[in-house]
Amino acid sequence: MATEDTRVPVTILTGFLGAGKTTLLNRILTEEHGLRIAVIENEFGEIGIDHELVINTDEELFEMNNGCICCTVRGDLIRILGNLMKRRDKFDHILIETTGLADPGPVVQTFFADEEMQDKLKVNAVVTLVDAKHILLHIDDSEEAKEQIAFADVIILNKSDLVTPAELDSLERRIRGMNALAKIHRTTNAQLPIANVLDVGGFNLDRAMELDPHFLEEEDDEHDHSHCDHEHGHCEHDHDHSDCDHEHGDCKHEEHHHHHHHHHDETVTSVALEHVGDCDGEKLNAWLSELLRTKGQDIFRTKGIVAVRNNPKRIVFQGVHMIMNAADGGPWGERQRKSVLVFIGRHLDRAELTKAFQACTL
Amino acid sequence: MGLKKYAAVQADDCILNVQWAGDHLCVTPVTGAILVVDKEGEITSALPDHGLGNGASSATPDLVATCGFDGRVRFHSLPACEQVAEVKLGRSVIERVVWSPDGQHLAVGFGKNLLILDRKGETVATFGEHQTSVTDAAWNPKNAREVASVSGGGARMWRLGATEPFAKFDWGGASLSVAWSPDGRWLVTGDQTASVHLYDFNRDYPLHIQGYETKVKAMAFSPDGKKLATGGSPMVTVWDCTPKNGPEGSTPGQLQFHQGDVEAIAWSPDGKYLATGDILGRLVLSANDKPVSAFQGENNITSLAWNPDGTLLAVGDGDGLVVVFQAV
Numbered sequence: 001m002a003t004e005d006t007r008v009p010v011t012i013l014t015g016f017l018g019a020g021k022t023t024l025l026n027r028i029l030t031e032e033h034g035l036r037i038a039v040i041e042n043e044f045g046e047i048g049i050d051h052e053l054v055i056n057t058d059e060e061l062f063e064m065n066n067g068c069i070c071c072t073v074r075g076d077l078i079r080i081l082g083n084l085m086k087r088r089d090k091f092d093h094i095l096i097e098t099t100g101l102a103d104p105g106p107v108v109q110t111f112f113a114d115e116e117m118q119d120k121l122k123v124n125a126v127v128t129l130v131d132a133k134h135i136l137l138h139i140d141d142s143e144e145a146k147e148q149i150a151f152a153d154v155i156i157l158n159k160s161d162l163v164t165p166a167e168l169d170s171l172e173r174r175i176r177g178m179n180a181l182a183k184i185h186r187t188t189n190a191q192l193p194i195a196n197v198l199d200v201g202g203f204n205l206d207r208a209m210e211l212d213p214h215f216l217e218e219e220d221d222e223h224d225h226s227h228c229d230h231e232h233g234h235c236e237h238d239h240d241h242s243d244c245d246h247e248h249g250d251c252k253h254e255e256h257h258h259h260h261h262h263h264h265d266e267t268v269t270s271v272a273l274e275h276v277g278d279c280d281g282e283k284l285n286a287w288l289s290e291l292l293r294t295k296g297q298d299i300f301r302t303k304g305i306v307a308v309r310n311n312p313k314r315i316v317f318q319g320v321h322m323i324m325n326a327a328d329g330g331p332w333g334e335r336q337r338k339s340v341l342v343f344i345g346r347h348l349d350r351a352e353l354t355k356a357f358q359a360c361t362l
Numbered sequence: 363m364g365l366k367k368y369a370a371v372q373a374d375d376c377i378l379n380v381q382w383a384g385d386h387l388c389v390t391p392v393t394g395a396i397l398v399v400d401k402e403g404e405i406t407s408a409l410p411d412h413g414l415g416n417g418a419s420s421a422t423p424d425l426v427a428t429c430g431f432d433g434r435v436r437f438h439s440l441p442a443c444e445q446v447a448e449v450k451l452g453r454s455v456i457e458r459v460v461w462s463p464d465g466q467h468l469a470v471g472f473g474k475n476l477l478i479l480d481r482k483g484e485t486v487a488t489f490g491e492h493q494t495s496v497t498d499a500a501w502n503p504k505n506a507r508e509v510a511s512v513s514g515g516g517a518r519m520w521r522l523g524a525t526e527p528f529a530k531f532d533w534g535g536a537s538l539s540v541a542w543s544p545d546g547r548w549l550v551t552g553d554q555t556a557s558v559h560l561y562d563f564n565r566d567y568p569l570h571i572q573g574y575e576t577k578v579k580a581m582a583f584s585p586d587g588k589k590l591a592t593g594g595s596p597m598v599t600v601w602d603c604t605p606k607n608g609p610e611g612s613t614p615g616q617l618q619f620h621q622g623d624v625e626a627i628a629w630s631p632d633g634k635y636l637a638t639g640d641i642l643g644r645l646v647l648s649a650n651d652k653p654v655s656a657f658q659g660e661n662n663i664t665s666l667a668w669n670p671d672g673t674l675l676a677v678g679d680g681d682g683l684v685v686v687f688q689a690v
Contacts, residue, residue, distance in 0.1 A: 038414065055414055055431055056453040058473055060494040062514055062536035064555055075514065075536040075554055076495060080455060083415050086376040086392045086664075086680065114554075115576075 007122040008085070010094045011198055012107050014148040015129030016138065017100040020158040024129060024190035024197070025049060025097060033194050035092040038084060040077065042099045055080060059099065061106050064113050070296055070321035073110040078117060085120045093198055094121065101144050104128075104151040105300070105321065108203075112323045125153035125200035128182075129190065132171060133162040139174075146268045149175055150300040150344050152182045153202025160186040179344050180270030181303060205316045205327040268300075271348045275361040276338040281308035281315070283360040288324065291356070296322030299345035305329060307337035309362055363635060364655045365647060368674065368688035369403030377678025382669045383421035383440050387676050389684050390419040396428050398443050401674060403686060407443030410436070418458035422465035425481060429456035435470060437483055447483035460499050464506040467522070471496030476511040478522065489520045489527070498539045504546035512537035512551050516568075517561060519549070531561055531568040538577070545587030548603055552578040558592060560601075562608055569610050571601070580627040582636075591636055593624030598638050600651065619646040619653050628666035628675070630689075637675055639663025645677055645687075659685070 015021050025039060029051050039054045057076040064071040077096065084091065096107055104126050111117045128148045139145050149155060155175055160168055172184055183200070185192050284306060292299065302319035316329035341357060371387075374394025381388045386406060389397040395408035396419055412430020419428045421440065429435045433454055437447040451472050460469045467486065468479040475490035476499055490496075494514035502508035507522040516532035517540060536554040543549070549561040556574040558581065561567070576594040583590050583603075590601045590609070598617040601609035622642030629636055635654070639645045643659035645666075665678035675687045 052413060055455060056433070057455055058495045060514060060536070062494075062554060063534060075497075078554060079457065079497065079538065083378075083392055083457075086378075087415070088375045088682070089393065 005122070007120055008091060008094055009124040009198070010096060010111060010121050011124045011200075012104055012126045013095060013097045013129070013197075014102065014104045014126060014152070015100065015156075016131060016135070016142075016145060016148075018134065019100070019129040019131040020156070020187075020190040021097060021129050022049065024156070024158075025095070027190065028095065028194060028197070029053060031194060033198075035198065037093045037095055037198075038091045039095045039097065040080060041097040042102075059102060070105075070109065070323065071113055072106045073113050074106050077107065077110050078114050081121060082116060085116075093124075103144060103147045105147065108151065108320050109323065112320055112325070123203040124198065125202035126151045127154040127156065127197050127200070128152035129156045129158050130171075130175070132157045132160045132168060132186075135171065146178065147300065149178050149182075150268045152179055153200050154197065155179065155182045155184045156190060156192065156197075157184060157186045158190050159188065161188040178268040178270065179301075180272055181301065181342055181344065203318055203320075205318060205325060205329065268344070268346055269348050269350075270342060270344045271350045271353050272343075273341045273354055273357045274338065275357065276336065278307045278309040278337060278362045279339050279360050280362055281306075281311065284308070287356055287360050291353075292319060292322045292324060295345070295347075298347050299343055301344040302342070304339070304341040306339035306341070307332065363647065363649070364690050365645070365657055365675065365687040366690045367685060369401065369686040371397060371399045371403045371405060371684050371686075373397055373678075373682040373684065375682050376680045377664050377682060377684060378416060379418045380665045380667045380676040380678045380684055381419065381421050382667055382674075382676065383426060384423035384670070386421075386441055387667070387669075387684070387686070388419050388421040388426050389676075389678065390416050390428070391682050392416060396426075398426065398438075398440065399684070401669070401686065406441060407438070409438055409443065412436075412456075415455075417456045420459045420461045420468065422461050425461075425465065427459045427461065427468050429459045429470065431455045433472075435459060435468070435479065435483065437481070447481075449479065449483040451477070454495075458498060460501065462501045462506045462509070463503050466506065467501075467509075469499035469501065469509050469511070471499055471511065471513075474513070476509070476518075476520065478509070487520075487522055489518065489525075492518065494536070497537060500540045500542040500549070502542050502546050503544045510540055510542060510549050512540040515553070517549055517551055517559075529561075529563065529566060531559070533559065533568070533570065539581065541581050541583060543583040543587035543590070543603065544585050547587060548583070548590070548608065550581055550583070550590060550592075552581050552592070556594070560590070560603075560608060565607075569608060571609065574599075576623060579623070579625045580638075582627040582629055584629045584636075585631055585633045589629075589633075591627050591629070591638075593627050593638060595623055596620040596640065598624050598627065598636075600636075615651050617648060617651055619648060619656070620644055622662070626663050626666040626678075628668055630668050630675075631670060631672040635672075635689075637666050637668070637677075639666055639677060641680075643679065647675075657687070659683075 060076040062075045306315045314329035317326035373391040375391040378390045387399045398407045413432035415431040417429040435449045454473045470477040474492045476496045478487035492513040496511045510519045515535040518527040519529040537551040539552040551559045557572045560569040578592045578594040580593040600615035620640040622640035624640045626639040641662040645657045647655040661679040661681040667676045678684045
């Protein structure tokens with residue numbers, strides 16, 4: 001039996017200047033939701049809310065394993081959150097605001113790469129605010145904007161009243177093409193139920209069953225994926241992930257150095273793969289390990305639910321760059337056994353991924 | 363030597379640090395009032411907190427400086443505990459303050475700068491700009507005008523009156539804490555990764571010590587500067603700093619007295635005894651790498667401090683309890 005999860009959820013709020021982060025944060029800080037939320041904001045960021053629950057730090061990156069971008073984490077968060085976690089009077093939720101120009105990767109990686117952070121905190125979601133009117137001006141030439149969209153579990157298309165419905169539809173399609181998994185909300189003045197921000201479980205393997213079925217329908221209309229949804233909550237594994245847990249590729253390669261910024265021709269896309277029937281667990285594990293080891297730099301998020309031969313339980317996993325966590329996702333029961341994998345990243349070669357995945361299927 | 367419970371005091375929250383200031387003990391919890399306590403355990407004064415969280419305080423026999431998440435530093439006189447100065451440096455978190463050995467200057471890591479304040483809270487020097495936030499500072503015990511700062515991976519050594527560091531070393535990680543050996547020869551940084559860097563002033567040479575199982579959460583030089591004890595995992599590692607090249611190439615003493623991770627270490631002022639405390643609440647007193655006394659508490663031990671004459675050992679825990687032991 002798993003023990004009760006006492007880890008404090010963390011929500012990472014990203015978005016460009018003017019997208020509405022201040023409005024949203026102010027709402028979260030002042031609205032009556034019964035939660036005690038500490039907000040960590042960048043000292044030099046644009047927000048500067050004067051509130052007793054706001055903590056100012058300086059975004060401070062360091063590489064845990066010599067030069068590997070996927071192991072770049074936020075040192076300030078490790079220290080400040082380490083202090084907060086010692087408190088007797090724990091917070092219900094931690095909200096971390098990043099500057100508009102920040103890559104959300106290191107913030108997320110902090111909670112997977114540092115053991116103490118992993119023990120005490122869990123990432124709820126990356127929430128990205130998008131200025132519906134202005135995003136198109138920088139989406140093509142801003143790597144940060146693409147990364148913020150690619151990493152997101154929730155995308156809030158704010159200021160949606162400033163564009164026409166047709167423009168909004170077009171923008172949503174564009175974003176959906178980049179990130180197939182995020183929940184997209186259209187708002188004005190960042191007005192949306194707080195639960196849509198604070199109760200997402202985007203990294204929660206117990207909730208990994210919520211892979212967005214609509215996406216696959218859009219991707220490939222001939223399949224009906226409606227039955228892969230929303231069975232969760234009975235994942236009583238004890239996080240014995242054997243060799244799947246925290247799979248981490250070789251970080252010593254030169255090509256892993258961070259040199260992809262400011263290339264204007266790199267596109268961010270999502271690739272979803274599906275196979276009705278079982279996979280060969282060993283082959284799949286070997287392929288994913290190799291894929292993330294060699295391409296993890298370009299793969300922001302990975303999610304999947306797989307049916308492994310002779311295993312009555314679903315295997316669910318999620319990854320951030322090269323770091324991957326897997327868990328048993330409860331019995332298949334009466335459901336059709338099938339495997340779904342979703343990758344969000346740059347330079348994704350759909351044909352190659354499909355071929356490699358098919359080689360792991362039975 | 364054995365340990366006998368002598369006094370106790372309860373603070374509001376997990377103890378961040380305990381420090382003796384003459385006959386008084388300054389007790390800083392992570393939240394709530396900072397307590398000034400006499401050696402009988404009586405609270406002399408409860409100093410105001412620093413908002414969402416306190417930073418580590420620092421005390422001289424006649425002045426205590428407190429800091430925290432509110433970006434402020436406050437000075438209170440001892441033993442009267444009257445506020446003599448308050449400085450609001452800005453919005454940024456202040457994680458700790460450190461008095462110089464002569465008690466004249468206070469080192470404050472504030473954002474990317476190391477600020478030096480005088481006893482009135484006036485800024486007398488700004489050392490920077492570091493690449494990332496200054497996380498800790500340590501003064502040269504042999505020279506009260508020299509101070510080291512650590513930030514992202516490396517250290518800068520500064521001299522009051524100069525604007526550039528007189529020594530430095532860099533590496534590509536991040537440092538959490540720093541200590542300067544009492545003989546002035548060594549500077550040690552505890553890193554975010556499982557390693558320490560030991561800088562030899564004699565050779566202008568940083569030695570990278572790896573092989574730890576965990577982050578090094580506690581480091582203490584013996585009072586003669588000859589030994590460096592480090593902890594983080596259940597094993598306490600004691601390095602011999604006396605050879606020409608220091609611990610380089612040597613095998614450290616490995617003290618396996620604990621089941622839980624050791625997060626607090628303090629040498630007795632005469633250097634004979636090493637007190638170590640772990641997250642399972644066990645306090646061990648050892649001499650010459652052998653345990654001589656132990657005590658089991660209820661909560662994780664977070665901080666240890668001997669009083670100046672080595673007769674009392676204050677032990678702070680994760681539940682806010684501070685027990686003062688008498689050495690018998």
